[in-house]
Amino acid sequence: MALLEYRQRSGYLFLAVVVGHILLISARVNSSTGVPVLEAVTFGVFSEIQRTVSTGISAVRNTWNGYIGLQHVKRENDELKQRLAAAEIMLQQQRAAAERSRGLAQLLELREHVGLQTVAAEIIGAAATADFRTLTIDKGTRDGLRPDMAVISPAGIAGRIVVPSARSAKVQLLVDRNAAAGAMIERTRAQGVVVGAGNDRLRLDYVSDVADVVVGDAVVSSGIDGIYPKGFVIGRVESIERSGGAYRRIIVRPAVDFSALEEVLVVVTPTAAHKASDGVSE
Amino acid sequence: MKAAGVILAIAVALALQTTLARYMARGSVAVDFVLVVVVYVGLTSGPSAGLLTGTVAGLAQEALSTTIIGIGGLADTIVGFLAGIVGTQFIVAHSLPRFVVFFVATVVHAVVFMGLYAVLDLRHFGTPYAVVAGQAAANALLGVVGFQVVELLPGVIERRRDAKNRLRR
Numbered sequence: 001m002a003l004l005e006y007r008q009r010s011g012y013l014f015l016a017v018v019v020g021h022i023l024l025i026s027a028r029v030n031s032s033t034g035v036p037v038l039e040a041v042t043f044g045v046f047s048e049i050q051r052t053v054s055t056g057i058s059a060v061r062n063t064w065n066g067y068i069g070l071q072h073v074k075r076e077n078d079e080l081k082q083r084l085a086a087a088e089i090m091l092q093q094q095r096a097a098a099e100r101s102r103g104l105a106q107l108l109e110l111r112e113h114v115g116l117q118t119v120a121a122e123i124i125g126a127a128a129t130a131d132f133r134t135l136t137i138d139k140g141t142r143d144g145l146r147p148d149m150a151v152i153s154p155a156g157i158a159g160r161i162v163v164p165s166a167r168s169a170k171v172q173l174l175v176d177r178n179a180a181a182g183a184m185i186e187r188t189r190a191q192g193v194v195v196g197a198g199n200d201r202l203r204l205d206y207v208s209d210v211a212d213v214v215v216g217d218a219v220v221s222s223g224i225d226g227i228y229p230k231g232f233v234i235g236r237v238e239s240i241e242r243s244g245g246a247y248r249r250i251i252v253r254p255a256v257d258f259s260a261l262e263e264v265l266v267v268v269t270p271t272a273a274h275k276a277s278d279g280v281s282e
Numbered sequence: 283m284k285a286a287g288v289i290l291a292i293a294v295a296l297a298l299q300t301t302l303a304r305y306m307a308r309g310s311v312a313v314d315f316v317l318v319v320v321v322y323v324g325l326t327s328g329p330s331a332g333l334l335t336g337t338v339a340g341l342a343q344e345a346l347s348t349t350i351i352g353i354g355g356l357a358d359t360i361v362g363f364l365a366g367i368v369g370t371q372f373i374v375a376h377s378l379p380r381f382v383v384f385f386v387a388t389v390v391h392a393v394v395f396m397g398l399y400a401v402l403d404l405r406h407f408g409t410p411y412a413v414v415a416g417q418a419a420a421n422a423l424l425g426v427v428g429f430q431v432v433e434l435l436p437g438v439i440e441r442r443r444d445a446k447n448r449l450r451r
Contacts, residue, residue: 014363025353
């Protein structure tokens with residue numbers, strides 16, 4: 001037993017002395033980088049320890065942050081969702097405001113271009129049934145509106161006032177099957193009557209079979225109906241058919257997208273029809 | 283008392299080593315007196331004493347030279363420790379085993395010493411087999427003689443003292 005302890009003691013002593021010699025040598029010998037081996041080895045060992053400790057701490061932190069400490073993440077997620085929803089709503093509002101501003105600017109530009117006295121109105125309702133293509137605007141007799149006043153948009157003629165009330169008015173769109181307007185081919189001045197087809201197309205009637213009309217020709221108001229001012233765009237010729245009689249059957253694609261109307265101008269300048277009706281009433 | 287004797291032996295060995303080295307043509311001595319002392323202490327006193335003697339002697343020897351301090355000390359330490367183990371495990375009382383121990387110890391010392399230098403890329407010794415063998419043989423011879431002297435010297439002194447006493451009577 002004593003011999004074993006003696007041997008162990010000698011072994012430990014030998015180990016300690018050898019380590020001491022190695023340290024001594026390392027302190028004197030430079031490595032290939034010029035740094036003493038002791039310093040290089042010490043730094044290398046401690047850097048590995050630092051790396052191991054750092055890896056362990058990172059693993060613990062990641063585990064905590066990724067799996068355990070997620071209570072605040074749910075709260076933060078809820079807050080972010082709310083903020084995102086609010087931002088989306090605000091974005092939609094701003095986009096709507098921008099569109100509205102753009103529409104109003106176009107309307108203002110049209111008013112200045114027309115030179116007619118007009119009243120701007122906003123669409124506040126549509127027809128109750130699909131058979132009648134009408135709209136309701138937010139201006140009425142208080143604003144000077146009267147029946148048979150033309151309603152125009154930046155794209156072209158929209159329709160006419162049919163039933164005005166004090167603060168609103170019903171507008172018969174040009175595509176209504178009961179609507180009609182004097183029209184002509186802009187290029188050749190060939191005249192006819194545009195009537196609503198009940199769908200999204202117009203029909204140009206009473207155009208002579210010998211008139212020069214081709215697909216794509218612009219159709220504008222002729223002004224002979226006493227309602228719509230002359231020269232306003234109605235649409236473009238989409239197709240031409242021979243009906244066998246003295247007239248052609250011409251389908252016109254409206255210039256106005258009636259489903260997208262938001263603001264319109266009502267022409268309040270008295271027209272021939274108004275003057276005539278005023279004279280009759282007087 | 284024993285430690286003082288070891289230190290004295292180391293000092294004497296260093297003195298002989300440096301003194302003889304100065305008179306050698308190439309500045310080197312075939313016999314390593316310090317290594318002989320280390321092996322002797324290891325064989326007679328055990329591994330602990332052997333390695334401590336090797337450490338002290340090796341460091342002192344390197345301090346007096348221009349080598350890297352620690353390499354020779356480590357070699358002496360290892361040799362002293364191994365010699366101590368051999369001394370405690372085997373009966374090394376005759377000249378031949380002693381010669382072998384000194385010879386092998388010198389070879390081990392050379393291997394460790396030159397190996398460390400080569401590993402650390404500090405110096406390459408080539409293939410010094412003959413030099414190492416010569417030094418090992420010289421160290422072994424010196425070690426055996428040293429053992430004989432140390433073992434026989436007390437008896438000789440005693441006999442001469444008895445002879446003087448007899449003449450006086």
